[in-house]
Amino acid sequence: MLNYIFKRILAAIPVLLGVTLLVFTMLYFTEGDPARLILGDTAAEEEVEALREELGLNESFISQYISYLGGVLKGDLGTDYITGRPVRDEIMERLGTTLKLAAASIIFSIVIAIPAGIISAVRQYSLIDIISMVIALLGNSMPNFWLALMLILFFSVYLGVLPASGLYGLKYYIMPVIGISAGAVATITRMTRSSMLEVIRQDYIRMARIKGQTEFAVIVKHALKNALIPVITVIGIQFTVAVGGAVVNEQVFAIPGLGKFLVDAIKARNYRVVQGGVLVLAIICSLVNLFIDLLYAFIDPRIKNQFRESGKLRSIRKAREEGL
């Protein structure tokens, strides 16, 4: 298992390198001169030129990239051109907010979507199934930011019951979480339903009924775990979508997280911040994917087998049996 984790982390390195190269290249060729932006329109050309030299912007693309990468490998994401503070510190201050919001959204999605999907599948074509599928279709069709704006209009402007911006307490989470998770709820509900429908037609479900098992145990003990395997994939994808979606949603709700920080940095041509922010997001996505893959092994013994160091786990299991 440890072997596998190590291999997966190694495999993530080229991906992350690719991400840094891509972002670096895109920003390099983007219009706008950071030195000019920092100093403002009124600054003299000589001052700007001096700053360019100081920031290393006059060096070739390759040498700029290599020196940036050298810093990254040492854990140094460079310096914020505007505030002069280390980018790493600035990101770390904001990352918690974004992750909390994404985690809250995913937990909310799971709590709503998995039971809804199960009920829809077990009562296929019933009223409750039709209603939840219509809601799921709506959730998938509405753009996140539009839903967020509508929520603000209704709950903050019209009813005045929920705060429209910031993140200072539980109440502040309600609308952003709904805004971010609408799509995830819809996708996870539909996936749970279709996966469940497939599983409950399997012979081993019939076998569980032949044993005289109660309907509840048939669904929870025999069907759900099997149905969850594809659902977990979708949850993982939705988590990365939620982290990415933070870029938009934090903007709408004026939440001081990594997403808003990134958008502001792009507007200000704050290169180092953009590069660092995207890299951190990419690392989070890689870690989530790894976590999901490990979760499979936890659920499915067939996958666990592939991870097993030959015979080691088996002998542990043997020993445990003998103790029994």
Place this chain on the structure above:
Amino acid sequence: MNDRNSPLLSVRNLTIHYITDDGIVRAVNDISFDLEKGKTLGLVGETGAGKTTTALGIMNLVPDPPGKIISGQILVNGKDILKFKKNELKKYRGKVASMVLQDPMTALNPLITVGEQIAEVLRLHDKLSRADSYIKAAQMLELVGIPSDRINDYPHEFSGGMKQRVVIAIALACNPQLLIADEPTTALDVTIQAQVLSLIRDLIKKYGTSMILITHDLGVVTEICDEVAIMYAGQIVEKGDLEAVYEHTGHPYTRGLFGSLPSLAVKAHRLNPIEGLMPDPTDLPKGCAFHPRCPDKMPECVSRTPVVIETEPGHFVRCLLYE
């Protein structure tokens, strides 16, 4: 059919339809048969003859929707299991009647150890503690010829034949009175088929279990069964003791089945199948369902539905030739 002293299972005028968008699939049409304690009945027919639907009916597990039990009774020890309430059914399935499914590859839950899958049924019915249920499960594994140290292995670690042994262990764990084996060897290698069949035969003999063996293999029937019922288009067209059906075959369809078996004695270049195909169960022919394929067709077969006739004691045929 005649009244003997309290058969274990008595199916009376059972009719099961599947109601689909493409029409009503008449899977089982007015079948009746008895099974005495300790006896084995072979239920033989082509694919789509309604054998599995009959079996699911006896478990009261016809998938609804689309399946519907239209009419009839299924009496087990004199009680109609179709009228059972939820908790009565819970005690019936697995304990009184159990079933072995056709494909062992899909009959076991891939995420649960085989031990737990056996122990589960023991805890449900025999009220064993967790530890005791595992001890009994290990005994069941040994009984079906699997070393008990594999109790914590998962289904994917077993071969097809071994999986079917596990399924048999599950089905027989609570010592049911009735076992329904739905083509238990069809999905297995020929070499394994004989092993699994003799395992089933030995176990039901040992425990005095009654069995319905669903198969389309007439050879298997002679090895295991006391009686045989031939199904065609949702009806039992002929039923009786092995000897009666094999020696004094009554129904033209049964004769066709025997005729289509290759023989070692007579060298033939081609097999001798029954002409035509099984009718579409959404659109069964009027009169006798077999008449379009029947070599002995009479004019009235097209219009009149035959009833069951007892041609000799215990031998029933559903054919106008005998009316």
